[in-house]
Amino acid sequence: MRSSRSRSGNWGDRLFGGASLGFALLILVLVAVLVGELAWNSRLALRAFGPAFLWSQNWDPVQELFGALPFIYGTLATSVVALLISIPLGLGTAIFLVELAPPRVSETISFLVELLAAIPSVIYGLVGLFVVVPWVRTAFCPSVSAALGWIPIFQASPYGVGIFTAGIILAVMIVPFITTVSREVLLMVPRSQREAALALGATHWEMVSTAILPYARSGIAGSIFLALARALGETMAVTMVIGNRPEIRASLFEPGYTMAAVLANEFSEATSDLHLHALIEIGLVLFVITIIVNGLARLLLLKLGRTTEGRS
Amino acid sequence: MSTPSEPVMPPRITPPAEEPRVEGAALAVEKLNAWFGSNHVVKDISISFPKHHVTALIGPSGCGKSTFIRCLNRMHEVVPGARVSGSVLLEGDNIYAEGVDPVRIRRRIGMVFQKPNPFPTMSIYDNVAAGLRLNGTNRVSVLDAAVEEGLHLAALWDEVKDKLRAPGTSLSGGQQQRLCIARALAVKPEILLMDEPCSALDPIATGKIEELIYQLRERYTVGIVTHNMQQAARVSSFTGFLLMGELVEFGATGKIFTNPKDSRTEAYITGRFG
Numbered sequence: 001m002r003s004s005r006s007r008s009g010n011w012g013d014r015l016f017g018g019a020s021l022g023f024a025l026l027i028l029v030l031v032a033v034l035v036g037e038l039a040w041n042s043r044l045a046l047r048a049f050g051p052a053f054l055w056s057q058n059w060d061p062v063q064e065l066f067g068a069l070p071f072i073y074g075t076l077a078t079s080v081v082a083l084l085i086s087i088p089l090g091l092g093t094a095i096f097l098v099e100l101a102p103p104r105v106s107e108t109i110s111f112l113v114e115l116l117a118a119i120p121s122v123i124y125g126l127v128g129l130f131v132v133v134p135w136v137r138t139a140f141c142p143s144v145s146a147a148l149g150w151i152p153i154f155q156a157s158p159y160g161v162g163i164f165t166a167g168i169i170l171a172v173m174i175v176p177f178i179t180t181v182s183r184e185v186l187l188m189v190p191r192s193q194r195e196a197a198l199a200l201g202a203t204h205w206e207m208v209s210t211a212i213l214p215y216a217r218s219g220i221a222g223s224i225f226l227a228l229a230r231a232l233g234e235t236m237a238v239t240m241v242i243g244n245r246p247e248i249r250a251s252l253f254e255p256g257y258t259m260a261a262v263l264a265n266e267f268s269e270a271t272s273d274l275h276l277h278a279l280i281e282i283g284l285v286l287f288v289i290t291i292i293v294n295g296l297a298r299l300l301l302l303k304l305g306r307t308t309e310g311r312s
Numbered sequence: 313m314s315t316p317s318e319p320v321m322p323p324r325i326t327p328p329a330e331e332p333r334v335e336g337a338a339l340a341v342e343k344l345n346a347w348f349g350s351n352h353v354v355k356d357i358s359i360s361f362p363k364h365h366v367t368a369l370i371g372p373s374g375c376g377k378s379t380f381i382r383c384l385n386r387m388h389e390v391v392p393g394a395r396v397s398g399s400v401l402l403e404g405d406n407i408y409a410e411g412v413d414p415v416r417i418r419r420r421i422g423m424v425f426q427k428p429n430p431f432p433t434m435s436i437y438d439n440v441a442a443g444l445r446l447n448g449t450n451r452v453s454v455l456d457a458a459v460e461e462g463l464h465l466a467a468l469w470d471e472v473k474d475k476l477r478a479p480g481t482s483l484s485g486g487q488q489q490r491l492c493i494a495r496a497l498a499v500k501p502e503i504l505l506m507d508e509p510c511s512a513l514d515p516i517a518t519g520k521i522e523e524l525i526y527q528l529r530e531r532y533t534v535g536i537v538t539h540n541m542q543q544a545a546r547v548s549s550f551t552g553f554l555l556m557g558e559l560v561e562f563g564a565t566g567k568i569f570t571n572p573k574d575s576r577t578e579a580y581i582t583g584r585f586g
Contacts, residue, residue: 192429196492198390200443200499201419210442214433 035287042281044274053281059246059262061270066278068285070246074163074256075286078238079231081167081252082174087224089171090178097179098186099208110183117176125240128169133160133241136168141253155251161243164252169237174227181226185219186212218304225297232290235260259286332549332564334362337401338503338533339384339421344398346376346383348391353379355557356398361503361550366525366534368548368565370541372580376557377537378426381505384535385421386414402502419447422496424506428488430480430495437476439491443499462498465531466490467524486517493524497532504528506536510543522547541581545569553577 039046045053045066056067093113097106137160145156189212197211213220235258243255244265259282270276337360346354353376361367369377382388383396386407399406407417430439440459449455459476463469468490472483480491489509496504506525510518525547528534538544544551545565552562553574561568561577572578 190429192425192427193431195387195390195423195425196429196431196495197442197446199385199387199418199423199425200446200495201415202446203415206446210446211431214431217433 035284038280038284038287042277042284044277045281046277048274049278053278054285057248061266061272061275064272064274066274066281068259068282070248071257071259071262071282072285072289073248074242074258075232075260075289077163077252077256078166078170078242078258079228081164082170082231083224083228085168085171086175086178086227090175090223090227091182091220093175093179094182094186095208097183099204099212110180113176113179116172117180121173121234121237122240124169124173125237128165128237128241132165132168136160136162136165136253145251145253152250153252155253157249157251157253157255159243159253159255161241161255162251162253163242163256166238166242166256166258167252169241170231170234173234173237174230177227177230178223181223182216182220185216185223188219189215218301221297221304222301225294225301228293228297229290232293233260233286235264239264259283259289332362332365334365336363337361338363338403339535340401341384342399342401344380344383344400345396346379346388347395348379349393353557354383357554357557357559359552359559359562361533361535363533364529364531365549366529366536366547367550367552368544369535369537369552369554370539370544370580371554373539375554377554378507380554381507381535381537382423384503384505385418385423387418387423389414419443419499420501421503421505422499422501424489424492424496424504424509426508427512428485428492430483430488430491432479432481434480435477436472436480436483436491439480440494440498443495447499458498459494462494465497465528466494467520468494484517486513486520489513489517489521490524493521497528501532503533503535506534508537508539510538510540518543541569553580555580 049056049066053066053068054072055069056065057069058065058067059070060066093109097110101109137158141156141160141164145154148154149156193211193215194207197207202210238258239261242258242261244257244261245255246257246262247254249256263279263283263286266275267279270279339361341357341359341361344354344357345352355376357380359367369381371377379388384400388394388396396408399408401407402417402420406412407414431442434442437459440462441455444455444458449458460469463472468487471487472478472491475482480488483491489512493504493509509525510521513521522543525534525536529549536544536547548565550563551565551568553560553568553572553576555576561572561574563573568577569581572581
């Protein structure tokens with residue numbers, strides 16, 4: 001009886017193990033198929049332009065000349081601007097919610113911040129178009145370039161749409177990721193760590209900076225990378241406010257283009273095979289860049305995590 | 313079980329039989345009450361901690377001894393819903409007087425907690441230097457000297473002097489606790505409070521820390537909370553017995569353990585409850 005039971009248990013284990021393995025492999029297969037499909041469907045462009053596709057600045061469907069650099073630049077630049085704005089905003093909000101706000105206020109604000117993540121991106125695009133674009137055009141850009149115009153990235157531009165505007169919209173969209181995850185991580189810092197700092201005569205802010213933030217740093221870094229991944233791939237809202245001009249200009253206030261935006265805009269209108277294949281190659285590049293960024297994030301987390309190992 | 317091995321015992325330090333000499337109180341507590349929400353956990357305790365002596369507070373779990381000692385450097389109030397009344401005089405000044413900054417009090421009265429809590433992202437050196445850096449000391453020579461002195465005082469220097477840059481959490485539990493003691497001592501407090509500093513440690517590490525506490529009384533006034541009566545007997549010159557938030561009896565350690573006045577104290581130290 002015992003043996004029969006253990007055999008049936010083994011059978012169940014095997015079924016369970018096999019199914020889990022199957023699902024796990026399925027994910028890997030899906031990723032492989034995705035890469036394969038993208039590569040196959042971009043073969044004409046891959047053959048025609050080779051690696052120069054990555055650093056060519058030409059994007060001319062009429063003459064069938066395609067280069068991805070303006071889109072790569074646009075994607076990275078908007079994401080960097082978004083992170084520069086959203087990290088202080090999101091992390092500051094998380095610290096406020098955990099350390100300073102009374103419980104009722106904290107709950108309400110947390111809820112509202114999470115709500116930000118639920119707003120459809122086309123709504124962000126509309127708000128961007130009707131509110132942020134005019135504001136950047138008439139108020140922000142003129143005043144900033146009046147003061148800092150001697151720095152190339154802050155040169156004046158009359159458009160309002162552009163890399164910087166897209167960065168602002170993206171920043172608002174990714175703040176909930178940073179705030180929500182960082183808040184959870186900060187809440188998990190043990191009381192003993194807070195008390196260790198307080199007992200040494202730390203003020204509230206010194207406790208946050210010497211004990212809490214260092215303890216939570218790997219989780220905070222994780223929240224930032226989650227937000228970055230979202231920013232790299234965001235399509236709709238960016239397309240609506242970035243200006244969609246495939247050129248690299250020094251000024252952040254000039255229009256640009258991102259990889260996701262050009263895919264969305266031109267895919268349905270691409271008539272020639274080479275144009276279509278070039279667009280799909282951009283998709284492949286976006287995919288690879290996302291994987292590289294995530295890989296770097298993993299490495300950084302490992303490095304940060306090592307010092308917190310063995311904590312009691 | 314053919315060769316019974318010698319049990320490992322912490323060093324025996326017998327309390328002196330005669331009354332210890334007292335040169336004034338470092339900390340005088342008057343009618344201290346403390347609450348968590350509506351839960352009255354410390355009731356009307358008045359006690360004084362004599363200078364350059366170790367004073368132990370003993371009592372069964374939940375008697376309020378940890379809460380009481382946390383009131384002495386204003387750590388009680390960091391818990392939401394916590395409340396204190398009464399006064400605690402540090403060199404004659406009430407630390408609960410209006411306008412007193414708890415941060416300044418905590419810089420004068422150090423504290424060591426139940427579980428070792430070094431900062432996990434900091435090296436051994438940075439852990440000990442953390443308090444000084446909070447005080448605005450950044451001169452390398454000053455920090456070096458203070459770190460070495462703190463580690464010497466905590467009897468940890470010889471074990472870590474070659475790996476000051478290693479993470480604080482790479483040490484064993486007992487070493488981590490001594491690191492926390494070094495961290496507390498490096499800022500040169502007047503008083504050191506310890507809240508069951510050995511409860512998470514094995515007997516050998518406990519023995520080392522007890523020896524350390526016994527030596528610290530030469531330079532500091534020490535208050536220690538423990539549920540281990542032998543420990544109180546070994547390290548302290550004065551002992552207070554707390555029960556249900558009240559101070560039942562306070563006196564010279566020798567007297568409390570050999571000739572207690574209150575029958576409840578006697579019942580506790582003879583092991584009849586608690």
